[in-house]
Amino acid sequence: MQILSVDDSTIVRKVIRGATEVLGYGLLEASDGFEALRVLETNHKSVNLILLDWNMPGMNGIELLQKLKSNPDYLRIPVMMVTTESERENIIKAIKEGASHYLTKPFTVEELIKKILECLGMGG
């Protein structure tokens, strides 16, 4: 099982890495939307889930999400937004653009693990 974390914060990506290590999953990382697309170009067949920040320099998370959902190679990969944007209209916007799950910052590692398992259809 492999997850792609897209977030401009190295600390957030390290927190996510800690959670994926607990689950025994692999983690690919990207610090922005452009890097995420480069990573996916060569790894998309092995990526099972994308964790996506919203506010990033250059291409923001929603813009990347639109690109992901318009590319047939990436369409099957579920996307969970992991972001400080917590208002209802933003959640609705992300869901309309194709995000399947949403986790607002701040979160505990336990919450993150639970949401990852839900995204992968393994939630209890």
Add this chain to the structure above:
Amino acid sequence: MLDNIQIDKDSVNVLEKALSEAIVKVIGTTSGFELNNSLLITGNNPLQESQLVGIMFLTGNTNALLAVTMSNKTASTLVSYISGIETTELSDEDIQDGVSELINMIAGSAKSLLKDTKFYFHLTSPITVVGENRLMIHKGTGNKLYKRFHFGDMQINLIHLIL
């Protein structure tokens, strides 16, 4: 009649409450530390005794600067608890990024609490300022909020300046 008194949703008390709730929630959720004993700071230099400052400019009907300031020790302790990485294994860049992410989350939490008030804002990119003996001088006449929170033997300062 007390029942007829309505809280002015645009009062600075609402702003202070939202910011306080946000920082308590963020620090508590991410690190497990419980902030307490908050007090309003007086004095001219809110950056005194701080070596790291996380800043975000808030844009909206009311433009403002939001900042958290702390010592190197507090920052490394917080980032260690947040990330699960020992303080000795954290690089300076990790700690600076952690401070940046803290202000990002505090602003994000406060933003949702201030919806439908004149203080509602949009997030911008966080900034971290590093160094000793920094001064912050602001000559504006807008509301200034400086608040200090204690946890253990550490403290973190919250600054909100209406520009």
